[in-house]
Amino acid sequence: MAINNINNTAKPQLEAQKLAQQQAQGQTSSASVANTNQAASAPKQDSVSLTQSAQQLTSVQKKGSEAPVNQEKVERLKKAISDGEYRVNPEALAKKIAVLEAQILGVKA
Known part of the structure; x- marks a missing residue:
């Protein structure tokens, strides 16, 4: 029993499958590009959120800038x-630092 041209019959089928896969990938990438273009044209919204520590720091800085300054005492020092x-x-000094930290963190010293 002789088998002739076994490679010749399988080769066109493989080439057809590869072509079909390439065409499917081309359609998929075209759809992907279209989706990307739609997403790019949609307006983007930026947002920022602060951690609780950052909010506390902002609050402390605001209070510090609003505090009255005794300029005479500053000059004397x-x-x-x-x-x-x-x-x-x-x-x-250590006691005052501990009190300040307690105030910032909201705990008793």
């Missing part, structure tokens, strides 16, 4: 620092 006469009490 500047002079004491430049003259080397200003002394820091570390315990009092």
Whole structure:
């Protein structure tokens, strides 16, 4: 029993399948391009959301800019620092920092 031209009969079928796949891919990519063009023409909306920490920071900055400034005291402290006469009490400073952090974070110190 002899089998002749086995490769010749399968080859046209494979080529037809490849052609059909390429055409289907071409149609799919055309549809994809059309969808992309539609999406590109639609107006885009930007949005921003702030974390709770960022909102708290904004609130603290706003309060700080609205706070009254005792310019006389500022000048007195500047002079004491430049003259080397200003002394820091570390315990009092640490206590004030703890109170400030508690206020910012909303907890009791």
